Amino acid sequence: xxPTIRFIHAADLHLDSPYVGMQHLPESIxxxxxxSTLLAYNRLIELAIEEKVDFVLFVGDLFDQQSTSxxxxxxxxxxxxxxxxxSISAYISYGNHDFGMGDKVDLTFPDNTYVFQSEEIQRYPxxxxxxxxxxxxxxxxxxxxxxxxxxxxxxxDRPDVYQIGTLHGSIQSNTDHDVYAPFQLEDxxxxxxxxxxxxxxxxxxxxxxxxxxxxxxxIQGRHIxxxxxxxxxxxxxxxxxxxxxxxxxxxxxxxxxxxxNSEANNLEELxxxxxxxxxxxxxxxxxxxxxxxxxxxxxxxxxxxxxQIDELLELLNEQEDTERDWVWIQTIYWSVDWNYDRxxxxxxxxxxxxxxxAIDDDEDPIxxxxxxxxxxxxxxxxxxxxxxxxxxxxxxxxxxxxxxLIKDGES
Ligand SMILES: [Mn+2]
Numbered sequence: 001x002x003p004t005i006r007f008i009h010a011a012d013l014h015l016d017s018p019y020v021g022m023q024h025l026p027e028s029i030x031x032x033x034x035x036s037t038l039l040a041y042n043r044l045i046e047l048a049i050e051e052k053v054d055f056v057l058f059v060g061d062l063f064d065q066q067s068t069s070x071x072x073x074x075x076x077x078x079x080x081x082x083x084x085x086x087s088i089s090a091y092i093s094y095g096n097h098d099f100g101m102g103d104k105v106d107l108t109f110p111d112n113t114y115v116f117q118s119e120e121i122q123r124y125p126x127x128x129x130x131x132x133x134x135x136x137x138x139x140x141x142x143x144x145x146x147x148x149x150x151x152x153x154x155x156x157d158r159p160d161v162y163q164i165g166t167l168h169g170s171i172q173s174n175t176d177h178d179v180y181a182p183f184q185l186e187d188x189x190x191x192x193x194x195x196x197x198x199x200x201x202x203x204x205x206x207x208x209x210x211x212x213x214x215x216x217x218x219i220q221g222r223h224i225x226x227x228x229x230x231x232x233x234x235x236x237x238x239x240x241x242x243x244x245x246x247x248x249x250x251x252x253x254x255x256x257x258x259x260x261n262s263e264a265n266n267l268e269e270l271x272x273x274x275x276x277x278x279x280x281x282x283x284x285x286x287x288x289x290x291x292x293x294x295x296x297x298x299x300x301x302x303x304x305x306x307x308q309i310d311e312l313l314e315l316l317n318e319q320e321d322t323e324r325d326w327v328w329i330q331t332i333y334w335s336v337d338w339n340y341d342r343x344x345x346x347x348x349x350x351x352x353x354x355x356x357x358a359i360d361d362d363e364d365p366i367x368x369x370x371x372x373x374x375x376x377x378x379x380x381x382x383x384x385x386x387x388x389x390x391x392x393x394x395x396x397x398x399x400x401x402x403x404x405l406i407k408d409g410e411s
Contacts, residue, residue, distance in 0.1 A: 001239060002133055002161065002162060002238070002239050003128055003129075003131075003133055004236065004237065004238040005054050005128065005133060005134060005236075005237050006051065006053045006054055006234065006236045006237075007053050007055045007056065007057060007164075007234075007235050007237075008047065008048050008051075008053050008055075008056040008057065008232050008233070008234055008235075009057050009059070009195075009197045009214060009216050009232060009233045009234075009235055010044055010057065010058055010059070010216055010219060010232035010233075011057075011058065011059035011061065011095075011168070011198065011199030011200070011215070011217075011218070012059075012060065012061040012095070012199055012200065012202055012217070012218035012219070013037060013040075013041055013058065013061065013062045013063075013076075013218070013219055014037055014061055014062075014063070014064040014097065014218060014220075014222065015037050015038060015041060015062060015063055015064070015068075015069075015072035015075065015076060016037075016063050016064050016065060016068050016069040016071075016072035017034075017037050017064045017222050018034075018064065018065070019033050019034055019222065021223070021382065021383070025328070026320070026321035027321070028321045029320065029321050029326060029328055032251070032252065032287060032326075033252060033289075035251070036220045036250070036251040036252045037072075037219070037220045037222075038071070038072065038075045039220075039251040040219040040220040040230070040231075040249040040250050040251055041075060041076070041079060041219065041249075042075070042079065043249045043251075044056070044079075044219060044231075044232055044249050045079040045082050045083060047232070047234075047247055047249070048088055049082065049083070049086050049088070051234055052086075053088060053234065054088065054089070054126065054128060055088060055089040055090060055091060055126055055136075056083065056088060056089070056090045056091070057091050057136070057166055057197045058090065058091065058092045058093070059093055059095075059166045059167070059168050059197050059198060059199030060093050060094060060095025060096070060097075060098070060140075060141070060199040060200060061094075061095040061096065061097040061098055061168065061199060061200070062076060062092065062094065062098055063097060063098040063101070064097055064098075065097065065098075066099075066100070068098070068101075073107065077109060077110070080109050080110050080112065080113050081110050083112060083113075084110045084112040084113075087112075088112065089112045089113070089114065089126060090109075090112060090113045090114070091113075091115075091116070091124060091136045091138065091166065092109070092113060092114070092115045092116065093115075093116040093138045093139060093140045093166055093168060093199075094115075094116075094140040094141055094168075095140075095141055095168035095180075095199060095200060096141055096144055096145065096146070096168070096180050096200070098141075099140070099141035099142060099143055099144050100141070100142055100143065101140070114136070115140070116138040116139050116140045116166070117140060118139065118140060118142055119139050119140070119141065119142050119146060120139060121137055121138070121139050121150075121153050121155070122137070122138065122139065123135045123136060123137045123138075123158075124136050125161075132161055133161055133162060134161050134162040134163070134164060135156075135158045135161055135162070135163050135164070136164050136166065137154055137163065137164065137165045137166065137193075138165070138166035138167070139153075141168065141180075145180060146169070146180055146181045147179075147180070147181075147182070148181065149181070149182060149183060149187065150169060150181040150183070151167065151169075151181075151183040151187040151188060151191075154191055154193070156191055156192045156193055159192055162195075163192065163193050163194050164193065164194060164195045164196075164197060165193040165195070165196045165197065166196075166197045166198075166199070167181060167183070167196060167197070167198050167199070168180070168181060168198070168199040168200045169181025169183060169198070169200055170182060170183075170200050170201055171183060171184065171185070171201075171207070172184050180200060181200075185207060185208065185213070188208070188211075188213055193211060194211055194237060194242070195211055195212050195214075195235060195237065195242065196208075196211065196212065196213040196214070197214065197216075198213065198214060198215045198216075199215070199216075200215075201215045201217070202217050202218040202221075202222075203215065203217050203226075204216055204217035204230075204231075204246065206244070211242070212235070212242055212244055214233060214244065216231070216232050216233050216246075217230055217231075218230055219231055219232060219249045219250065220250045220251060220252065221250060221252070221253065221254040222254075223254060223383045224254050224255075224256065224289070225254075225383050225384070225386055226254060227253075227254050227255050227256060228253065228254075228255065229246075229248040229250060229253065230248065230249060230250040231246060231247045231248040231249040231250065232246075232247055232249060233245065233246055233247070234247060250286060251287065252286060252287045252288065252289060253286050253287070253288050254288075254289050254290075255288060255289070255290050255291070256290070256291045256292075257281075257290055257291070257293065258292075258293040258295070259274075259277070259292065259293070259294050259295065260295050262294070262296060262297060264296075264297075265299060266299075267303070267304065267308060267312070271312055271315065271316075274292075274312070274316055275316065278316060278327050278329070281327050282323075282325050282327050283325060284325050287325060287326050287327070287328075288326070288327045288328065289328050289330050290327065290328065290329050290330060291329075291330050291331050291333070292329050292331065292332045292333070293332075293333045293334075293392070294309075294332055294333065294334040294335075295334075295335055295336075295337045296334060296335070296336045296337065297336075297337060298336060298337060298338040300336045301336050301338050301403075304334075304336065309332055309334055312332070313329060313331075313332050316329050317329055333392060333396070335395070335396055335399055336399070338403075340402065340406075342356065345402070346360070351405065352402065352405050352406075355401060355402075355405065356398070356402075359394070359397075359398050359401075362394075365390050365393070365394050366385060369385060369390075373385060
């Protein structure tokens with residue numbers, strides 16, 4: 001009978017993320033941001049030791065770029081050495097970001113670490129108490145794009161032990177990411193793997209439970225579109241049962257917060273209210289980068305200007321670089337919720353009706369931004385526009401237009 005095994009499944013460490021779009025942050029905060037991936041990794045190592053796992057899987061994109069920083073390489077190695085001191089093995093594959101590193105000479109690891117070298121599927125045994133109990137299957141990217149349907153290349157030929165497949169790639173219907181080593185869920189069905197450890201998609205997701213097919217997501221979010229807690233899974237496997245449990249590791253949480261029902265009557269009250277909220281968000285176990293969505297009551301219609309919101313943002317952040325558990329408000333998106341009967345306006349025969357109709361007919365607003373979104377410089381510094389962001393921009397634009405049109409009508 002196979003013994004119970006416990007392992008950690010992690011992916012997409014992106015240890016040397018440069019955080020290019022965030023250089024404007026105060027020095028001490030930017031320093032925390034740049035170190036966040038390394039801190040999350042160190043926590044992962046501590047977790048592995050505390051939880052006495054048998055081994056750790058790192059499924060691709062350990063590094064963000066080809067020119068890895070010395071600091072990230074050293075940190076990675078030190079962690080692996082710590083694992084070795086506790087007799088914990090590690091299995092590493094490289095992904096589309098750190099492709100071609102399988103045979104890099106300067107990346108030598110302690111002998112508890114097994115690296116999948118090439119795009120050929122390889123397997124490594126795992127021994128517990130002198131007995132072979134598992135086989136870990138995987139491959140590494142040799143070039144940036146692996147377009148092959150890699151799932152089909154696996155050959156699970158050791159049903160006498162636990163068989164674990166590792167795969168850095170994306171589901172074929174996925175539109176948010178470049179499609180690498182694409183697969184469809186059906187592709188897994190013909191295999192007899194006991195667990196599929198995926199990497200590449202940074203959002204945590206359990207695609208299937210029998211067997212488990214899991215994206216753990218990255219261990220530290222890198223921008224506002226990688227929100228919430230980030231971490232890894234601890235998997236406990238016995239012959240008849242597999243249990244998985246998520247563990248958060250992040251140092252910084254990226255998050256969007258919406259304030260809908262402000263009780264403030266003026267800017268001063270609003271400022272006080274936001275300061276109170278910010279304090280209530282402060283948390284001793286992590287730091288925050290927040291995008292704030294502020295829906296102000298109608299009383300603010302004629303009294304608030306963008307320049308005042310800019311000032312408010314500055315004020316809110318002013319002392320944060322002296323805090324250990326800082327809460328940094330990255331942006332404030334704001335609008336005044338004034339009540340107008342949209343349906344009635346849209347139905348009217350006036351120009352405003354035509355405008356609202358045109359706005360509703362425009363289902364794909366990204367095309368207006370295509371030139372901007374595809375610009376190389378912009379791409380480097382601005383996060384990709386999500387549907388949510390686009391909807392919001394559209395709603396804000398509508399408010400501006402309607403407001404101006406009504407104002408003209410009044411005068
Ligand atoms: Mn990645």
